[in-house]
Amino acid sequence: MIRFENVGLRYGLGPEVLRDVDFHLVRGSFHFLTGPSGAGKTSLLRLLLMSLRPSRGLIHLFGQNCADLPSPERADLRRRIGIVFQDFRLLDHLTTWENVALPLRVFGKSEASYSEDVTDLLKWVGLGDRMTAYPEVLSGGEKQRAAIARAVIGKPELLLADEPTGNVDPNMANRLLRLFIELNRLGTSVIIATHDFQLMDQCDAPRMVLNEGHLEVR
Amino acid sequence: MKDILKLDKIKGYWAETVADSPWVAVIRALVRREARAMSAPIVQPASVAGRALTVVIAIMCFLACLTSGAVYMVNQSANDWFADIASEVTVQVIPVDAAEFEKKVTLVSLFLAKQAGIVKVSPLSSEESGELLKPWLGDSNALSALPVPRLIAVEIDRSSLPDMSVVRRALESNFKGVTLDDHRRWQSELRTVTRSMVLGGFAVLVLVGAATVASIVSATKSAMASNREIIEVLHFVGARERFIAHEFEKHFLSIGVRAGLVGALGATLMFLLLPVVMRFLSSGGLAAAEFRQLVGTAVLDWPGYILFGAVVVVVASLCMLTSRYGVYRILKSHD
Ligand SMILES: Nc1ncnc2c1ncn2[C@@H]1O[C@H](COP(=O)(O)OP(=O)(O)OP(=O)(O)O)[C@@H](O)[C@H]1O
Ligand SMILES: [Mg+2]
Numbered sequence: 039m040i041r042f043e044n045v046g047l048r049y050g051l052g053p054e055v056l057r058d059v060d061f062h063l064v065r066g067s068f069h070f071l072t073g074p075s076g077a078g079k080t081s082l083l084r085l086l087l088m089s090l091r092p093s094r095g096l097i098h099l100f101g102q103n104c105a106d107l108p109s110p111e112r113a114d115l116r117r118r119i120g121i122v123f124q125d126f127r128l129l130d131h132l133t134t135w136e137n138v139a140l141p142l143r144v145f146g147k148s149e150a151s152y153s154e155d156v157t158d159l160l161k162w163v164g165l166g167d168r169m170t171a172y173p174e175v176l177s178g179g180e181k182q183r184a185a186i187a188r189a190v191i192g193k194p195e196l197l198l199a200d201e202p203t204g205n206v207d208p209n210m211a212n213r214l215l216r217l218f219i220e221l222n223r224l225g226t227s228v229i230i231a232t233h234d235f236q237l238m239d240q241c242d243a244p245r246m247v248l249n250e251g252h253l254e255v256r
Numbered sequence: 257m258k259d260i261l262k263l264d265k266i267k268g269y270w271a272e273t274v275a276d277s278p279w280v281a282v283i284r285a286l287v288r289r290e291a292r293a294m295s296a297p298i299v300q301p302a303s304v305a306g307r308a309l310t311v312v313i314a315i316m317c318f319l320a321c322l323t324s325g326a327v328y329m330v331n332q333s334a335n336d337w338f339a340d341i342a343s344e345v346t347v348q349v350i351p352v353d354a355a356e357f358e359k360k361v362t363l364v365s366l367f368l369a370k371q372a373g374i375v376k377v378s379p380l381s382s383e384e385s386g387e388l389l390k391p392w393l394g395d396s397n398a399l400s401a402l403p404v405p406r407l408i409a410v411e412i413d414r415s416s417l418p419d420m421s422v423v424r425r426a427l428e429s430n431f432k433g434v435t436l437d438d439h440r441r442w443q444s445e446l447r448t449v450t451r452s453m454v455l456g457g458f459a460v461l462v463l464v465g466a467a468t469v470a471s472i473v474s475a476t477k478s479a480m481a482s483n484r485e486i487i488e489v490l491h492f493v494g495a496r497e498r499f500i501a502h503e504f505e506k507h508f509l510s511i512g513v514r515a516g517l518v519g520a521l522g523a524t525l526m527f528l529l530l531p532v533v534m535r536f537l538s539s540g541g542l543a544a545a546e547f548r549q550l551v552g553t554a555v556l557d558w559p560g561y562i563l564f565g566a567v568v569v570v571v572a573s574l575c576m577l578t579s580r581y582g583v584y585r586i587l588k589s590h591d
Pocket of ligand 1: 049052055073074075076077078079080081082124
């Protein structure tokens with residue numbers, strides 16, 4: 039489903055952040071992505087989201103070469119990917135509920151068709167009583183959960199999560215991990231970028247380790 | 257049957273195109289408040305940058321309307337004068353022989369009436385001619401004793417202007433002491449003056465237009481910058497460029513239309529009040545009277561107000577296009 043061939047990435051004229059990255063992920067896989075801070079985890083996820091183009095190498099997503107896709111098709115591929123940003127990226131003028139519903143709205147669905155799903159999901163991640171609150175007044179952990187809910191509401195085929203448990207207590211982290219595992223069981227491929235070893239130990243999943251630009255799958 | 261199918265297809269295409277246009281969305285929202293969706297609009301409805309943009313657009317639209325209205329008005333009254341002046345000539349009969357004078361005036365009048373292209377001949381009576389000289393000679397009995405030349409006002413056919421030089425030559429060969437004045441010199445001088453005024457007006461209009469464009473573009477740009485986060489998030493959750501651009505176009509078009517209408521309304525009020533002001537001014541001496549002459553009655557006719565509508569459309573479109581450009585520029589850095 040995802041194939042990287044000799045991918046290299048550099049920002050501007052800087053050094054290569056990623057070097058000769060080669061891997062292949064099958065549908066329905068579950069991976070952790072780890073490595074020291076600054077190793078390039080976020081950069082790798084951005085490549086997967088097609089928000090960056092590799093400086094060299096090939097990326098195949100859902101069987102298509104990303105390099106020569108026209109922009110509308112890239113947008114359509116993105117709809118099959120859910121993403122949780124390290125810095126959440128919730129829209130401040132929308133309520134938690136509206137933020138979570140945003141992808142479905144963008145897909146052109148009617149509000150009636152998804153309103154129950156959104157409410158249920160928000161209850162599941164423990165934001166049942168924060169639905170009408172604006173991101174400004176949410177705690178870090180609450181924002182994180184809202185961001186996760188937004189990423190999974192569209193039932194993506196691929197879920198990318200950048201430090202999804204960085205701001206929550208172990209209990210909630212566990213609960214969120216179970217959400218990801220549940221999604222994975224339903225067929226979604228999951229990549230979770232984290233340096234939380236406690237979290238990784240909870241689940242017997244392969245780890246992609248980034249070090250000095252190189253990727254190693256263990 | 258085939259034709260009907262084809263027609264349906266065209267209709268469908270048309271409906272799609274129209275439904276997709278941001279103008280339709282905005283007009284719909286203005287005309288009847290659409291059943292509001294539960295959710296807030298995707299594009300932030302009121303930000304500080306948005307409010308600043310509204311004020312800038314309203315002011316610039318007001319100025320653009322004032323200028324275009326004024327230029328239109330001067331142009332219009334200049335055209336009116338030309339039409340009036342061109343359709344009137346004056347014939348002057350000098351009293352050479354006092355006894356035959358009345359008869360001569362009648363004869364000249366009859367001669368003129370026979371010429372092609374002349375609609376109306378009205379000889380002024382001696383009292384009327386005297387009346388014209390009053391400002392120079394004062395109100396005295398001297399007039400009746402003086403041999404005052406008589407004037408004949410001739411109205412010519414506006415649709416097919418006759419060659420006045422032919423008429424003049426015919427007059428001068430048939431009668432002695434009769435001159436024809438077609439105001440040509442006065443006309444051409446006037447034309448130069450008004451033409452340069454209208455040209456000056458256009459220059460001002462172009463300047464105001466350029467300032468309007470520049471300030472609206474820059475205000476829209478800064479309003480767009482504050483929306484960068486929204487554009488990026490929409491992009492990451494899989495919105496197509498067209499969808500994002502459309503959301504922003506709708507929003508900025510509606511700002512443009514509303515602010516533009518406020519500006520145009522202000523200008524309309526100004527022009528409605530102008531005749532009142534002019535009447536007040538015209539009681540204030542010669543300079544005011546001259547000014548009044550220049551702008552006519554200072555009443556803007558309805559095509560002038562339509563001009564305001566066009567200004568609003570241009571201003572709002574500008575706003576919309578700039579926002580679209582802004583969206584694509586921000587998206588480009590992510591693709
Ligand atoms: N937009 C950018 N322009 C230039 N350099 C960048 C940019 N984004 C990231 N980098 C650099 O690329 C390298 C990898 O960054 P990245 O954010 O991918 O690391 P990370 O593994 O996600 O780190 P963390 O665990 O702290 O989130 C870092 O050295 C960073 O400075
Ligand atoms: Mg990171």
